[in-house]
Amino acid sequence: MSLGAQLPSAAAALERLVRGEPWLLGVLAAARACGAPDCWVGGGVLRDLVWDQLHGGFDPARVKDVDVAFYDPGDLTPEADQAVEVALRRLAPEVPWDAKNQASVHQWYEQRFGYAVGPLRSAADGVATWPETATAVAVRLDDNDQLQITAACGLEDLLQGVCRRNPRRVSVEWYRHRVQAKQVATRWPSVQIHWDA
Numbered sequence: 001m002s003l004g005a006q007l008p009s010a011a012a013a014l015e016r017l018v019r020g021e022p023w024l025l026g027v028l029a030a031a032r033a034c035g036a037p038d039c040w041v042g043g044g045v046l047r048d049l050v051w052d053q054l055h056g057g058f059d060p061a062r063v064k065d066v067d068v069a070f071y072d073p074g075d076l077t078p079e080a081d082q083a084v085e086v087a088l089r090r091l092a093p094e095v096p097w098d099a100k101n102q103a104s105v106h107q108w109y110e111q112r113f114g115y116a117v118g119p120l121r122s123a124a125d126g127v128a129t130w131p132e133t134a135t136a137v138a139v140r141l142d143d144n145d146q147l148q149i150t151a152a153c154g155l156e157d158l159l160q161g162v163c164r165r166n167p168r169r170v171s172v173e174w175y176r177h178r179v180q181a182k183q184v185a186t187r188w189p190s191v192q193i194h195w196d197a
């Protein structure tokens with residue numbers, strides 16, 4: 001879902017949070033400058049930003065990694081991911097970058113998660129498959145510093161503190177394991193976890 005398809009108030013609320021965090025603006029500027037095609041930042045870093053704000057405040061030091069989704073169908077090798085991470089580390093060495101070419105996900109997904117998936121069509125298509133509806137969101141700055149948002153599952157779960165399985169790709173079993181491993185209930189006690197979703 002693009003910014004234009006969002007409820008204006010939800011997109012505006014996320015933009016206020018993003019623009020209110022200088023560290024994240026630096027992350028977005030680095031992602032734009034790294035040269036990766038169709039490049040977005042999202043997932044856990046946005047969840048941390050929003051849900052930490054619901055629980056007293058965001059601290060960049062608590063961010064485990066910054067997910068960067070890009071799309072380069074011309075280079076499906078693992079070296080493409082590594083090259084983007086090297087470029088990102090040159091621009092912002094203190095950020096824990098994790099860059100993945102969404103054009104190559106179908107080549108390694110089965111080995112890592114146990115079942116095959118088809119090729120993705122764009123970085124936004126990849127973001128739409130991320131594990132929870134609240135983490136299936138990414139943002140980027142365009143050349144005019146306008147914030148673009150992709151959120152195929154909407155922004156409401158992210159902004160309202162709701163943890164729900166993204167049914168597009170994630171099994172219930174894997175979702176439950178992930179929520180427990182991420183200690184969602186402990187770190188964000190007011191978040192509503194939907195275990196059966």
